[in-house]
């Protein structure tokens with residue numbers, strides 16, 4: 370097992386992403402940051418917090434569960450949904466920044482777009498991911514990337530966050 374991002378690298382990457390979101394959105398106005406459970410939610414909360422402290426404007430964050438929108442639900446019928454929590458005010462007319470820990474085939478994000486469509490109509494949806502490991506199966510690409518980590522299919526990327534795992538680290542291992 371090899372560590373590819375240490376805690377300080379993750380912290381720098383999230384700070385950079387916060388600055389990039391602010392630049393592309395031309396400020397913190399009408400922004401909502403939504404994480405995909407589980408670890409995406411912790412990362413989304415941190416990005417929203419960073420954007421808020423950099424800009425001085427409070428940017429809300431929440432969670433978007435996509436379980437019921439997956440195209441492989443029939444193959445994994447025991448998957449248990451996680452809570453969705455949309456900030457007060459909803460998502461109509463705002464820019465939603467989706468945050469996930471790892472981007473792989475793109476199917477989770479496709480499901481997330483479907484889930485969002487049932488909640489409201491954002492003016493735009495952007496995608497931030499801590500790790501882009503490649504192997505896309507759909508025409509989806511991230512707008513903000515912590516680290517591009519070209520990986521083999523037999524490799525597993527472990528994302529550990531303080532909120533759930535007691536430490537921040539990204540490791541890669543053969544499986």
Ligand code: 5GP
Nearest residue numbers: 469471472473474475476477525526527528
């Ligand atoms: P996708 O739907 O793009 O194939 O996969 C993305 C989702 O699966 C993300 O929510 C991510 O958490 C999880 N995922 C896919 N590959 C990996 C991986 O190598 N490591 C981790 N930690 N999660 C992965």
Ligand code: MG
Nearest residue numbers: 406407408470
């Ligand atoms: Mg995940």
